[in-house]
Amino acid sequence: MENTQKTIPVNKVNKNSRLTKGDVIFEIVNCIFLGIISAIILYPLIYVISASISDPMSVTSGKMILWPVDLTLDNYLEVFKNDNIMRGYRNSLIIMFGGTSLNIVMTVLAAFPMTRKDLWGRNVIMKLMTFCMFFGGGLIPTYLMVGKTLGLMNNWLALILPGAISVYNMIIMRTFFMTSIPYELHEAADIDGCSPFMTLIKIILPLSGPILAVMALYYGVGHWNSYFSALLYINKEPLQPLQLYLRKVLTANNTQSLMEMGADEVARAAMRAETIKYSVIVVSSIPMLIIYPFVQKFFVKGVMIGAVKG
Amino acid sequence: MSAATPAVTRKRKTLKEFIISKRIHRNWQLYLMLIPVVAFFAIFCYGPMYGITLAFKDYKVLKGIMNSPWCDPWFKYFQQFFESPYFSRVLGNTVYLSLLSLVLGFPMPILLALSLNEVKSIKYKKFVQNVTYAPHFLSILVLVGIIKSFTNSDYGIVNLIIKRMGGEPYNWMQKASLFRGLYVGSGIWQNVGWDSIIYIAALAGIDPALHEAAMIDGANRVQRVWHINIPGIMPTMVILLILNSGHIMNVGFEKVFLMQNDLNLSVSDVISTYSYRIGLESAQYSLSTAISLFNSLVNCFLLVIVNTISRKVSETSLW
Numbered sequence: 268m269e270n271t272q273k274t275i276p277v278n279k280v281n282k283n284s285r286l287t288k289g290d291v292i293f294e295i296v297n298c299i300f301l302g303i304i305s306a307i308i309l310y311p312l313i314y315v316i317s318a319s320i321s322d323p324m325s326v327t328s329g330k331m332i333l334w335p336v337d338l339t340l341d342n343y344l345e346v347f348k349n350d351n352i353m354r355g356y357r358n359s360l361i362i363m364f365g366g367t368s369l370n371i372v373m374t375v376l377a378a379f380p381m382t383r384k385d386l387w388g389r390n391v392i393m394k395l396m397t398f399c400m401f402f403g404g405g406l407i408p409t410y411l412m413v414g415k416t417l418g419l420m421n422n423w424l425a426l427i428l429p430g431a432i433s434v435y436n437m438i439i440m441r442t443f444f445m446t447s448i449p450y451e452l453h454e455a456a457d458i459d460g461c462s463p464f465m466t467l468i469k470i471i472l473p474l475s476g477p478i479l480a481v482m483a484l485y486y487g488v489g490h491w492n493s494y495f496s497a498l499l500y501i502n503k504e505p506l507q508p509l510q511l512y513l514r515k516v517l518t519a520n521n522t523q524s525l526m527e528m529g530a531d532e533v534a535r536a537a538m539r540a541e542t543i544k545y546s547v548i549v550v551s552s553i554p555m556l557i558i559y560p561f562v563q564k565f566f567v568k569g570v571m572i573g574a575v576k577g
Numbered sequence: 578m579s580a581a582t583p584a585v586t587r588k589r590k591t592l593k594e595f596i597i598s599k600r601i602h603r604n605w606q607l608y609l610m611l612i613p614v615v616a617f618f619a620i621f622c623y624g625p626m627y628g629i630t631l632a633f634k635d636y637k638v639l640k641g642i643m644n645s646p647w648c649d650p651w652f653k654y655f656q657q658f659f660e661s662p663y664f665s666r667v668l669g670n671t672v673y674l675s676l677l678s679l680v681l682g683f684p685m686p687i688l689l690a691l692s693l694n695e696v697k698s699i700k701y702k703k704f705v706q707n708v709t710y711a712p713h714f715l716s717i718l719v720l721v722g723i724i725k726s727f728t729n730s731d732y733g734i735v736n737l738i739i740k741r742m743g744g745e746p747y748n749w750m751q752k753a754s755l756f757r758g759l760y761v762g763s764g765i766w767q768n769v770g771w772d773s774i775i776y777i778a779a780l781a782g783i784d785p786a787l788h789e790a791a792m793i794d795g796a797n798r799v800q801r802v803w804h805i806n807i808p809g810i811m812p813t814m815v816i817l818l819i820l821n822s823g824h825i826m827n828v829g830f831e832k833v834f835l836m837q838n839d840l841n842l843s844v845s846d847v848i849s850t851y852s853y854r855i856g857l858e859s860a861q862y863s864l865s866t867a868i869s870l871f872n873s874l875v876n877c878f879l880l881v882i883v884n885t886i887s888r889k890v891s892e893t894s895l896w
Contacts, residue, residue, distance in 0.1 A: 293798045297695050304689065305708045308766060311723055312711065314734060329737030377614040380607040385600050392611065396618060401823065402877060404625020405869030406849075407856045411631075411642065412624050429621045432614065464606040492716035495831050499857070510718050517722030518835050541732045548719050555714040560707075 319343070319549045323535075323542040342546035345539075352547065355509035358423075360554075362508055363490040366427035370486040371479065373431045378440040379467050383453065400434040410499060425500035426508070427490070436482055443478040444471060481565050484558065491554060513551055517544060632867035654867035663851060671847040674833070675825045678761050683821065685769045687814065690776030691806055695798065709770025721835040724763055725750055753841040760836060760845075764829070775817070776810050783809040815891050823880035826872045848872050 313333060318326045322337035330336050346352055380386055381393055403409070409429065419425035448471060456466040472479070494510035501507050549556075596602050627642075632654055634645040648654065658664060689709065696702045712720075727733045728749035736746035749755050787805050796804065830849040837845045848868060856865025888894035 287797065289797050289799075293695070294697065297692055298701065301689075301692055301696065301701075301705045304769075305705050308712060308770070309708050311727065311766075314727075315723060327732040329734070329741060332734070332738075373613065373617060376610045380611050380614075383604070383607060386604055386607055387601055392615070395623075399618060399622040401880065402626070402873055403622060404628050405866060405873060406852060407862050407866045407869065408625035408628025408631060408642075409621070410857070411628055411862070412620070416624075417620075428617075431617050431621070462606055463604060464610070467610075488714060492714075492718075494716070494718055495834075510716060513716075513718045513722065514835070517718060518725055538732065541726065541729065544722065544726050548722055552715060552719060559711065559714055 315545050315548055318542060318545040320546075321542070323539045326542045326545075327538040342539075342543050343550070345543050346546045346550050351504075351512050352509070352550070354505065355507060355512040356550075358506065359491060359509040362423055362426055363487055363554075365423070366430075366490045367483055367486045369427055369431055370433075370436075371482055374433070374437050374440055374482060375467070375472070375479075377432050377437045378444060379471060380463075381437075381441050382444045382450075383463065384450070396432075396434050396437065414500060420500055421503045421506055422500070423506070426493070426496050429496065430489070433486070433489075436485060440475075440478055440482060443475065447478075448474050477565060477568060480562070481568060484562050484565060487558075488555065509551055513547065516547055629866060629870055631863050632870045634863060636862045648863070654864045655871065657864055658868050658871065663846070666843070667846050667848045667851045670844055671826055671828055671849075674757060674760065674828050674847060677757055678764055678828070679821055679825070681761050682765050682768070682772075683818065685765050686772035687776055687810070689769055690773040690780060690810075691802055693773065693777060694780045694806065695802065706770065709773070711770070712767040713771035715767065717829075717832050717835060720763055720767055721832065724759055724836070728759075750836070750838065751840040753844045756836065756841040756844050760832065764832070776813060779810040779813040780806060811891070815887055819880070819883050819887055819894070822883040823876055825879055826876045 310333070317331060317333065317335040319342055320338055320340065321331045321335045322339050323342070325331045325336040377396065381389060383389065404412070413425050413429055414420050417425075417428075419428070452470055453466060456470055461469070492510065494508070494514060497508050497511045498514070501511070590598070601608070631642055631645075633647060633651045634642070635648045636642070637645045650656070693702055693705060696705070715723075728735050730736055730746050730748040733749075735749065740746050749759065783806065787809075788801055791801050791805060826848060828847050828849065830847075830853070833845055833847055834850055834853065837850060849872065852865045852868040852872070855861050855868065884894050
């Protein structure tokens with residue numbers, strides 16, 4: 268990462284000069300402060316994972332505080348046996364891949380022309396797009412447009428079309444095109460008789476791997492985690508994405524849907540249901556858990572490109 | 578380009594000349610690319626903006642937005658909202674909740690970034706960064722699910738610990754007095770690391786020569802943070818503060834909506850959830866649109882005000 272490289276010279280200077288007592292104390296206090304913050308953030312995450320692989324009795328009685336007690340995979344088996352979850356999973360994956368592909372194509376189509384200096388009307392279009400970042404129609408007009416005028420109720424298009432371009436991401440991508448790719452390349456291609464479309468395909472996109480990855484991940488995480496548009500537009504159960512089912516299980520204050528797969532006795536079933544929730548949380552976050560370590564660096568880069576623009 | 582060609586006769590340009598002078602014919606592919614983009618913005622941004630006229634109309638489902646009659650005093654629905662007994666409650670809750678999030682949540686990422694910047698061990702720094710970014714990737718549903726499970730009165734870990742220490746367990750989500758704390762606290766927990774990235778980037782951009790000079794002058798670590806790092810990230814802080822204040826009236830609707838229940842409604846009912854209830858649960862489209870319009874206008878107004886103040890005071894502004 269850029270920041271670590273840039274701080275190295277400062278560290279070198281520190282090593283050359285002698286550390287004062289105050290500096291040492293500062294260093295220690297600082298590290299302890301960060302340690303406490305990390306612990307506070309880490310604890311709930313570890314607890315959720317531990318609870319998901321522990322015996323329901325141990326979890327609900329408070330025997331399990333941090334690390335797993337009486338390891339078992341039963342909770343997960345219950346989750347995987349549940350058809351609703353598996354169906355939601357499949358729906359969410361399809362929506363995520365379809366939606367993200369559309370997002371990428373549309374964002375490139377919006378960002379690329381905005382980098383061409385000789386495009387007549389560029390500034391007007393840019394202003395019209397930016398305006399949408401600060402002002403919008405609001406809930407009801409959008410709902411009427413998508414649900415009634417376009418008739419997209421119970422159609423996955425209602426989940427991916429209205430957010431096809433995020434203006435903020437478009438600006439990040441445009442900034443990347445403009446700052447990382449010299450404009451002379453556009454001009455050289457132009458002189459050699461390359462059309463704008465071919466310039467995009469042959470020159471710009473091959474140089475934009477990192478930003479395309481960042482965008483795919485921003486959009487992908489957004490699709491995976493979103494629930495509200497599905498709540499508005501998708502009311503047929505077989506079409507609902509995973510998050511909507513999670514809403515029923517995790518937050519709707521009823522464990523009815525979980526009881527069906529719980530044990531026979533009611534009290535035990537309630538305890539089981541409580542613990543299965545933790546497994547549901549883990550299972551539903553798996554795609555994010557898998558990609559997170561690989562892409563964390565990319566994400567950071569995206570934020571930084573955005574920061575350049577301010 | 579058109580200025581370069583000397584105008585011999587000052588007649589109006591024909592369409593063909595206009596197209597050639599603006600290179601429109603050479604860039605036709607770019608315009609082709611923009612067609613779906615323009616269509617998107619027309620349908621999903623400016624279309625709904627036209628729908629805002631609903632706020633001034635008596636909406637009839639059969640007639641549609643266009644043909645519904647204008648309402649008698651044009652401000653009928655605004656008046657209805659302002660005079661409603663819920664007005665002061667939702668307005669107060671909205672402002673209180675976002676100011677609380679801003680006041681408590683804004684300084685935390687800055688503190689974390691400043692602190693991370695001072696760590697010498699790169700491994701430790703990476704570890705803390707990885708840990709603090711992680712919650713950002715959880716969905717709001719999962720976050721609220723975790724809060725609910727943790728504070729469950731019978732089996733939640735928080736209450737199990739309270740019970741063990743001899744206290745009385747209770748369901749935190751059903752206490753109105755705890756709603757704001759849980760909302761703001763979980764928000765900080767989820768986003769403190771992520772929000773700090775932008776400051777870390779800003780800190781990396783500070784000229785190391787400043788630190789060297791300060792050290793030669795005998796400045797200690799705390800002094801250097803105070804006199805170099807903090808002024809160095811000040812422009813970033815101001816920009817983000819402006820952007821955030823443009824969202825004062827937009828409390829995180831999706832999260833409030835999920836955390837809301839009948840028992841904490843007195844503090845958790847905000848403008849956006851109220852507008853959702855009015856609009857989609859009781860189908861009063863015009864009133865709901867008027868409420869959201871009021872909300873958006875106040876937001877824009879705040880953004881302009883804060884931006885103007887900031888331009889005067891700190892010479893940093895969005896436009």
